Each structure stands twice: as structure tokens, then as C-alpha cells.
Amino acid sequence: MTEAMAPAKEEGFQPSILAFCCNWCSYAGADLAGVSRLQYPVNVKVLRVMCSGRVDPYFVMRALELGADGVLITGCEIGDCHYISGNVKAKERFERLSKLLDQIGIGSERIRLEWISASDGIKFAELMEEFTEHITNLGPSPLKGSATGGV
């Protein structure tokens, strides 16, 4: 967990963050942040999927293995899922994955699940800001540069 693994904050450390966004709500929210010209840190790269329910825990694990400092999964608000319950499934999987990451020492604080609606441009921008800062404070992923390829 955090206290156990918090490495010394690195000078000039710029975290590398991957965000999975669902096509219907959170990606639209990200677009709205753009249309509204809300400024946020450059550290996050968005990977569009149709539904947060498409995000396989392995995708997240793989990103972490490859040195991602943080991973975000964003979906529609509960009840708003374009596919009825994809986000509910995403939440269940996220909770399991969080437990696993805590156990093996990466720490669940490097991943985050958030609901962002299509009109939540501000929330999206604020999340980018806040999560980037949060990951910056956590410091670089202990796995950076350690990956050895995989499946």
C-alpha cells in the first residue's frame, strides 16, 4: 500500500497514464472538455472502447506491467450505460483487480474507476488534473523498465 511503497518523489517526474474511456459518456465528456477548452495536464492518453465493460482486467494489468504509472477506467454513470449494465460489470471487476493489486504490492491507488457523463467536461478535466497530481505524488511506477514482454 501507499505508505509501504511510496518512493521518494522524483524531481520533474512526469507520470505516464492510460485512460480507458467508453464511447458514449466518458469519451464524450472528454470531448466536451476539449470543446470548452479546459486545460489539463498532458500525461493522460485516452484509449477509446465502446463500453467500460470492455475493459479486461488484463488490459489494466498489462499497462501496469509495461510501466504505466496510473490507469484510469471511465464509464457512464450507473444507470446510464448504453449497454444497460456494462459499467456495473466494470465496477465488479475493478474491485477484484484492486484487491489483487494491493496484494501484489502495486497498490490499487494506481488505478481508478470514475463515472463521467457526456455533459461532465469539467469533471473530466478535473479528474485529469487530480489523478495526474495523485500519481505524481505516488512517484514512478516501481515496474517502470522492468517489463519483459508477455502475452
Add this chain to the structure above:
Amino acid sequence: MSDEEGKIGAVMVVGGGIAGMQAALDLADTGYLVYVIDSSPSIGGAMAQLDKTFPTHDCAMCILSPKLVATGRHHNVKLMMASEIDAIEGEPGNFTVSVKRKARYVDEEKCTGCGLCTLRCPVEVRDEYNQGLKLRKAIYLKYPQAVPPVLTIDRDNCIGCGVCETQCVAGAINFSREEELVKVDIGSVILAPGFSGFDPGLKSEYGYGVFKNVLSSVELERMLSATGPYRGMVLRPSDGRMPKRMAFIQCVGSRDVQVGNPYCSSVCCMFAIKEAIIAKEHTPGLETHIFFMDMRAFGKEFDEYYIRAEEEHRVVFTRNTRVSSVSENPETNNLHLWYSEHGKMRREEYDIVVLSVGFDSPKDVEKLAEKLGIELNEHGFCQTDMFTPLDTSKPGIYVCGAFSSPKDIPDSVAQASGAACRAMSDIAGARGALVTAKEYPPEIDVSGQEPKVGVFVCHCGINIGGVLDVPSLAEYAKTLPNVVHAEDNLYTCSQDTQQRISEVVREKGLNRVVVASCTPRTHTTIFQNTLKEAGLNPYLFEMTNIRDQCSWVHMNDPERATEKGRTLIRMAVAKAALLEQLRPAEVEIVKSALVIGGGLSGMTAALELSKAGFDAHLVEKDSELGGLLRRIHYGLSGEDLQGFLKRLVKQVEDDDRIHVYTNAELKEVSGSVGNFTVVIDSEGEETETHQGVIIVATGGEEYEPTEYLYGKDPRVMTQLEFEEKLAKEGEIDAKCIVMVHCVGSRTAERPYCSRVCCTESVKNALRVKEMDPGIAIYSLFRDMRTYGFREEFYREAAEKGVVFVRFLEENEPVVRVDDQGRLEVIVLDDILQEELLINPDYLVLAAATLPARGNEELSRMLKVPLNSQGFFLEAHMKLRPLDFATDGIFLCGLAHLPKFFEENVSQACGAVSRALSILSQDTLEGEAIIAVVDESKCRGCGVCVDTCEFGAPSLKQLEDGRQVSHIDEALCKGCGSCSVNCCNKAISMGYFGTGQILSMIESCFPETETPPAEKEVAEVKEVTET
């Protein structure tokens, strides 16, 4: 332009709100050309202003924006914004409409919606979209998600400085544009102009416009929205503080004869509850208090929502109350609200008072009505008839949405589909006449070829190029694996660049294309068409967003934004190399529909299907058609319903395209959209038929009360039984009659409102008064739910001396037989706080409407859900009220919820419209992005079957005996959840394949690539040596 009968296969939809869009999409999907005209510069209507919707709290924009995009992008829909009808001539099936198109001063073809002009425009004016709580520029987009995404110059406020013109790299600004008159030939018209909000300033006693902290409910809605003035925070206009106490005053401009709006606006009760809950969520510690007369929670799950608001969210409700006035404490700007409770005047103090404004008829509607020659009712809404609720007084012109009476979103959407169905029936012969499918060159099969990726990086004028080093991005793209061509373009989406992409594809033999520009949500289709024109499968295209999610949001860090752009392009190229050609599944459509239930809804649906030229198989469980309607004799205005029913049944029976099965039930249903196999058992004989779609119209039945001596005393009867008695006997021998409402409704066991019984009671009371005004009638009710124009009959009944007595849930009337054998009713009048003892000759119970008995079995057979009360549960409570999540199955009428005659007719027509969008096609094109099963990896565990909400996967037996998953391509929506749950990853997705996503992840973090093999061996040695 027209078919052999001179009919024109085009429809004009007036109004681009949610109803107009739904009507337009139904028509366009069914093969009609649609013109949507709206006086606003963009579609979306009132719903676009909403933050959340009741009772599910769906984010309005989340559910609306896919509809906006679908309407805006539909090849059969032409948007005519900032336009109005000038004149109409012709006849049903063949009208010519003159449309006055105001000038936007921005060329719709050239404008890319980048919004740069808006940033530089020096003029700031009141933003109507945000109710004036925010400012906008003189050149503006109505709201960020507006469709079409084209800016408009508001010439009333523009100072003509020309700054926008200097900013627009696309050269779209054109000040010399003028208003023009366009003639359009169409077959029918649908009116969906919506409503206008009541001006709360007219209720001067509430101080709107005088006291700063008195808001309208629409203003509060904008405050609650994340895109509103305070990012979703509710702040007092007087001092910007967060409120602690907020009051809602209901019926402002509704149920109010003084302001000329005697009708009920139908939605404000739920709207206020929603705002009261959401405002509490957005404002820590806020108390919300709703003052109302009757809580009109008559829709699906509304009463449950009302209960939750009170019990879980602690919204305070004060009933029986029309607030008499609001005054202000000038020092604190706090508001004093005066009202009477049980006859005593009381005063409460609040930080904010919200006026729940009612619906007025649409602005300038008299002018429109005059031009079209349609009649308006006395309130300025469209005049319609009980039997034809979607028809205006002029043939060929139809109506839907709030313009026919105030209503909420799902009712508007259902009506919109219904109006589309009616509009189609005039021009059924001309279906498809005006829509032409675009011809593309034959597709080149690239399977097996090494990937050759072309990358096109867009400057988007200076939107991207002004921040990111676009030429360097193109240079960088050239260095990536599989890339054989990369270039930068001023506007990649412009016509000339698209042609260029086509040429490059051909010249260089590209078999994958990547565009790095704006958002794939709006632009994918444009580029996919370019690929098709170049002979490539459209799914060999990948897009990455370096504008909305890069240059626009990292304007102050161009260097790192460019670096991010490189990563995004690298990810897109990695995925592109793995893209495969996809073809949507094609399902042949059986041109026939199964209608389950032979009541009003079912018969109406069958007839409309027949009018559209399709066979209908109508299955009725009883020995004769008619359903619950057989027990209803007259309408509110005395309409003869049994006569109508006879004619309707005859029409159905005489119709060659309608096959009626009586004493019938379904034995088996299999298959899916386009081709269901149905086994019907009728009169003991089994028939197997194939049907393209299924409409569920199973109706409902009247509750048989166990309360109030029902069944024990012959003087106690239900409203339907009473109606039958009145109709058959034509007179009634009584001095006093008591009616009790909510018998079996709104109880712990059955928490829903049966919607029709208040009005049914009023109707029968009026009928009795007509027979003998001397008969005393007491109507014991909890909330009087005579919504819409039904309110006037309630008033009429009161005027004619019907005594309405409100009782509370906890003080149910007591009914017994006294020692002289008389019926005795004792009830505590909540308004007067007095106990009444009445000895009626008859006790009439407004019994609940129950779902049909067979619903549960049918739900299992069709694999469609029921709600907790046994009514069928639609795909989406707001925007898909007539669809099930499973494609090809629709619902209408009482199967969905108890409702009125005219609502059933609207829904039945609506369900047919939804069905026609499938039946009208020879083959149905499914989604291309769907789940794919690798049978060699599948273990047949069935987890996918449990995971899917749409019934797409099922288990099938292979010849070798193995069980494996099979995806019904017509049903899969492509969400990918099954793929994740599949333990062996036997299921992957088209276009969002596991390997494709992994390749993006791997290329996102390139610094950690797989080390070469030699190193691995060396490590082994090193370890073994130690």
C-alpha cells in the same frame, strides 16, 4: 418525385426536439426522406437543457447526444435550421411547403464547428440556453454538443466588427447571406413544435423578476447542470451563497384559471421532485420543500420515486397547498412563503424559492396553425380527437409531443413514433421512392496482405496546428512500423482532402488508413465513406483525437502536447495494422408481424401494420377481440366506445392482411429479429408461423378488490362495473353515492399508480350528475391525478357539486353495514380535519389496473423482462419506451403500464412505427462491431449467455457433440462485456479486438519493449552458474 398515385415519399417534421427527432429517425429508417425544420439554429429542443431526467436520473445529454448525432448524420434526414413554414398547399400525400430560411451568416458546408470565432468575438450577450445565467458571444453554438455543429451569427447583437471572419480559416463566415424562401415537396407533415415555458412573472404574487432569489425551475435545472453557470452548483443569485433551504412552488401557470391555464402541465410534479433530490446532492446540507396541491406521480415508477424522495432523500412535501404569496426580507434577501394549512395561514422562510413553471402552447403557434389550417383547442394546443390522437384537424398533418397536450419525454417519444406511423400510412406506396443508397466501387479484399498504413494528420486550421507541430507528427508517423505514407492536411475532413485520401489509397496500395484529427464520435462515418469510395472496407480505418483531447486541452504546453500526439498516433497505427475487414451481418426479414393481444392496442397495431402493407398475426387469448375495452362504454366527453369497438373489430376481421387467432396462446417462440418462429395454439389447433417482428400488447385487467366489502355486499362495485350498470340501465336509483380511489393502487403490495382511475371516477360522477343532478356524490381520493386537459373535467365535476374528500394513506375510509342495513362510510377529511359519516346507496371502488395474467410466462418465452409489478420493462424508460432491449420485439398499451384510450392508440401506432423500421427492409444490417467466437477455444460454459443483456449469445451443439457459444449477429450490440467475462478468451470483438487493444497499450509504453532473445539465454546461464 412521386409514385404512381402521385404520393411523395417525404415527410416534413416541424420541430427538432426529442419528439421531432424520434419521428424523423423512425421515418428515415423506414425509407422516407425527412426534412426537419426548427426555428432554433440547432436540434435538441427542451431536453438539451436538462441536467438529469426523472425518475431514473439518466443524464439527459448522455442519452440525447447519440440521438442528436444519429439525426444529424442520417442520410435520409435533411436539417433545415433557423427556418419556419411560410405556406403550405396541396393535399395529403402531396404537399408543397414554402420554408423561410433565416440567414446564419455562416456557411453550413464550410464551417467545421471549431469555435475559434467564438473565442475571439468581442460581443457578450445573454445566453438563452442557460436562461440568461451565463453569457454567450454574438457568434455562437447554442450548446457544446449542438447538431449541426455549425455556428450562427446573432445579427441582432453582432456589431459587425468582422473579427470572426479573420479567425475562420475555413472561410465560412458570410455576412452577405440573406433570408431565403425554399420550396419543398412532401407527402405528410408532423408537428412537434413542443411547448413554451409559462412566464412566471405573470404570477406577480411570487415576485419572480423582482426578488433575486426566486428562480424558475428551468433556471434551477441549468444551475444543476455541469455545463451550467456554476458547474452544477446551486448558488443564490443575490449573494452567490449556497442555499440552506429551498422551496418549490408547484402549479405556477398550471391548474390556474386566473392566468388562463386551467389545465395541468403533467410533468412539473416529477420535475420538482427530481430537482429537489439533485439539488440536495449538489448542495451539502440543503433542505428542500415542495408545496403542491396533488402529487401527480402517474407514470412508470413515479410513485416509487415520490416515496423514495420523501423517505430516502428527505424531501419535505406539503400537500393541499397553493402558496398564496412570496415576500422578501430586503436585508437578507431571504424569502417568506405564505400558505394556508388546514385553514390557518402560515409563513416559512427560505433562501431560494423555485417556481415550477407549467407548459404554455408553443410560441407563435397561432400563426403556424393559421398557415397550416389546423385547429387549436381553447388553450392554444393542437386540437385532437380521442379516437385519432395523432391527427390534427387537417388530413395529412399529424401531431406529437407536448403540442397535443403537456407531457413528459417517454410519452412524447412514444407519440412521435405513433405520428410517424400515421404520417407513413398516407404515403405507404411511396416508401423508398426518394431515398437513394449511395453506390460504392466493389470492395478490394485485403485479407492476407501485409499491412500498408497511410497516416493523415490534420491541422484543423490552427486548432491543432496552432499548438501541435503537425508536420513533425506526419514525419514521425513515417517512421512507424507498417506505415508507407504519411502527410499533414489543413483540413483532413474537407472535400478535397477526402478525394486525396482516396487517390493515395489507390496509388500507394494502402490497406489501412489512420486519421489523426478530431473526435471519432462525429467524424468516423465521414472517413469510413472515404475508404468505401477508395474500395476499402470501412473498418480498415482508425482515428485518433489530437484536437479535442490534445491541442485544445494542452494549449500552453505545445512541446509535450506534440509528444502526446506522437504517442496517440503510434497507438492508432499499432491498432490499424491489426484491423480486419468487417461486414455487418445481414438478416432476411420476414415481412409479417406477430401481435400478441387483441384489445384496443393490439387491434390498432394490426390495422396500422396492414395499412403499411404488411401482414399481421393477431393472437387473442379470449374467444372474442376487444380486451378491457369491452367493459368501457363511453369517453370523458361521452364518446360511444362500444360502437367504436364494434367498428374496429369488424375492420380487423374484414382485413385480408390480418390473421386473427382467438382462444389462442403462444406455445413456443424461437429465432430472433427478422425471423421469429412462433407456434400458436388456437382453438386447440397448433400453427407454426414465421414472423419478422413481435408486438406485445397483452393489455391488463381490473383488480378484484378484497377491501370495502367488495364481493360481500351487492351495493359495492368497481368503477367498471358501475359504468356498465350506468350504460345498460341508463338511469340510477340512488340518493347518495360514494367513490373511493386508489383501491389496490399505491399500496405497499402494489406501489404504482393505475393512472386512469381518478379520471374514470370523475367521468362516472359526471355521468351520474347528468342523469340526476340531485344525487349526492362523494369522491374520496388521495391525490387527484387528472393530468393534462382532464383537469377541466375534474373542475366541472366539482362545479356540479361532486364532493371531493382527500384522505391520507394512513386514514383509509372505513366501510361497514350499520344495524339498519345501510352502507356506512367513515372518512377523515384531511383538508377540513373533520370526520365524515356517509350512508351511500352505492359504494364504487376505483380498482387498480393489473398486468395481464400471462405476462410472466410470455416474458420467459420472449426473454424480455418484467418490472417488479409484472408490467413489461422497456429498453430504456426515457428514450425507448416502445422497444425491448432485444431487437425486433416491441410493446404498447397496458402491457407497458395502465393508460388511457388515446395513449394506447398512440403507443400502438408508435410500436408499429418502430416495427416498420425493420419490416420495411429486405435485409437487416446488424452491427459490424460484434462479438466473435473462436469455437476451438470455447468451453461452452455459458458465462457469455449470462453476461449479455441483449440475448445475443446462446449455446449450440456442434456435430462432434461439443457445446459452444454462438452469437446471434443480429442481436449483438458490440459492448464487449462477454469477451471480458469469457475465461478462455474464446470471444473477441470486431474492431475492439483483444489483440488490437493490447497492441495500443503496448505502443503506449514503448520504452519497455521485449528484450531480444539472446539476453534471455544469457540470464539463464548467469543464474545456473551461481
Add this chain to the structure above:
Amino acid sequence: MDKENVKRLISDMGAHDCVECGKCTTVCPVTRFNPEFAPRLVVVKALAGEDMDLSKDSDIWVCNTCEMCNNMCPYEVDYSGFIRGMRGEARREGHEPDCTQGGLLHAMMRIMANSDLPQKRLDWIADGLKVAEKGDVFLFVGCLPQMDAIFEDRNLNLVETARSAVRIMNHIGIEPVVSPKEKCCGHDLNWAGDEKNLIKLMNHNVQVIKDSGAKTVVFTCPECLRTFDLDYQDFLGDFEFEMVHISEFIARAIEEGKLKFPENISISTTFHDSCRLGRHLGLYDEPRRVLAEIPSVELVELEKNREAATCCGVSGFMSCNSISKVMQMEKMQDAKRTGADVLVTPCPKCRIHLDCSTRDETPVDKGLVDIPIMDFTVLVDLALRGELQIPDVQDKEAEKEAEKTE
């Protein structure tokens, strides 16, 4: 493909000795359902040297490495070992196996191999359990806690196996060492051909055990034991510490009179010989001896037991397909036919796979396979406490109903 490597494999695994008698094929469970595959053919192709594209061949990935073939081979050819070696070759060329859960478990193991993260792997230690930081006996817990997280929705409670092991040891006065520094043994990576990461995990784990001062390492998981006993020692030579399966450990304690079982309800059991414990390590008698010592526990043998026991269908969390399902169904039907109350498995992985096989849709009638599965260590612990009972069959429908009512 490196010809030298293949040559070395051929000679290391004794593949030259193959006389093509075909006995291996007759017993291979994969061949039964996939006639394209035969252990012998993999070797034959390599020997002929004609098909050096073997690494692309899916054959090397579909093998269950159950060692049924090795067991049957009169000339002691190590087919499984050969296939494992070929998988390594295949990986070096960039070919990957299909892993279940998309490879989540393998990624977790690679992460462990390549980092030194402070793990939270001892949360399962409940009140009353006595463990030590140093001592003679080391309990190697393996990935039980992680599997519980990954398969949380199945309520397997695998860590109960570890708790039971500690309780049994405490009962005879031993406070075993359990280490938060322990990492996955690397079994699955090894069988996926990822020798490099196996070696990293090996170096680490061996060091952890040496640092603990343990003389005996007890394993509840046969996969870990096999990896230590056979694979690690293959690389590092014989260890000074002893490695035993919990069944050996318990059997020994019973012999020494340290464990006495109280009265329990009568239970009839049947025993699943996991591939790793049985054919790989030859431990057949010890678990049976333990079960025989528990009063009121009866053992009914499966039709296919000991050397002839069939596999649970999946190894190393790779390729869990319809062949796996058929194998699992046969195993479960065999177990149900015995009439026993429970199927006892000494391997937590077998428990995961067998449990999975009956949870969802089954190609055969559910009534033919609905026998509860119980972990060997847990059973012994319960018996020792006099709390033995027959567990419920995992009922997915009931679980769903329960969720709804919540």
C-alpha cells in the same frame, strides 16, 4: 528456431528412445477428443527435423502436461518435458500461448518476477493462528490469496487451505514460517515456456527459504512442490532443505502419534490424484493413508485413480477449452458415480478448475456431476477439530437468488 536447442531437448528428454509404439497416444486425454494431437507426433516431427516451424504448431500448446504419456512410455521418454522445452523455443520466436483470464495471472507472475514490491499476502492469517518469521518448518503458501482475489466472485475461499495447514501444524506444536516476501513459484510461467522469469522467481524464493533457516518446506499446492522439487533443483542442484507435500507431512505426524482425530460425522470421500502430486511426484499413498486414519471417513476410489487418474482439464491456466470441459465432466461423473459425499482434491488449482466446470452450463445433466469438492488440507483440519461436515454443492442459481434478495 534454434536447431541446437531442439537437438539438446531431444537428447535431454530421451526422445531418441521413442520406438513409436503409440502407447502414449492411447492414454492421452487430449488425443481422445482431438485426434490431430498425439504426444508421439510432436516428438516424431522434431526428430525428423523436417518441420522446424513446430513452434507455430498449436500442438505444443494444447497438451495438458498431465504426464499420462510419460507414465505409459516403456522407454521413459519425457514427453511433457519435451513439450515444455519446445514452448520455450516457441516463445523465443515470439509465439504465445492462449492464457485463461486473458493472461492476468501470468502477468501477475511476471510482475512478481521483475520487481520487488512489498506484498500484502498474509491478510489471511486469522486470530489464533501461530506463525513465525524464522524456524524449522516453512509453509509455502503460493498464490492462494491472489487466486481468491481473481476468482472472488466464486467464493472459493482458497486461503482456508493455508489456514488449515497452519492450524494442523499448530496442533502438533509447530509454528511454521510464512513469509510476506514469498513469490509465486513460477510453475505457470515455466509451463508457458517462460524460463527466464521462472529463474528470477526461483532465485528469489530459494533465498527467502534459506533466510528463514527452515529445514523443511511444506507445500499445500502440488504445483509449487513440483516446481521446487524438480525444476528448481534441476537448475540449482540439490537443496539442503527438505520439501514435502502437506499430505506427507500429516502422514508422518500421524505415524509419530502427534495427531489424533476426534469423533466426526460419517463422510464418504473419493480422492482426486492431481497430475502434479501423482504422476509428476509419485505421491499416491500418503493422502490415502491420512484419510484412512480419520475415524468415520471412508474412501471410495474413483474408477480412474492413482497412475490412471485423469486430469482436471487445465494446467498452468492455459487453453481451457471444450476438451477441458469434457475431461472435467468425466472426472465429476466418475466422482458422482462413486456415491461418495465429497470429492477431495489435494491441489487448489484442480479445485478451481473442477469447481468452474460445474458452476455454469454443463453438457450433461447437472445431477450427474453435483458432488461437492473439498480441499484435502481443509478436510483434515476440520476432522482434527471434530467439525467435519459435508459442504454444499456450489449452486450458481442459488447464489444469484441470494444476491437479488440482498
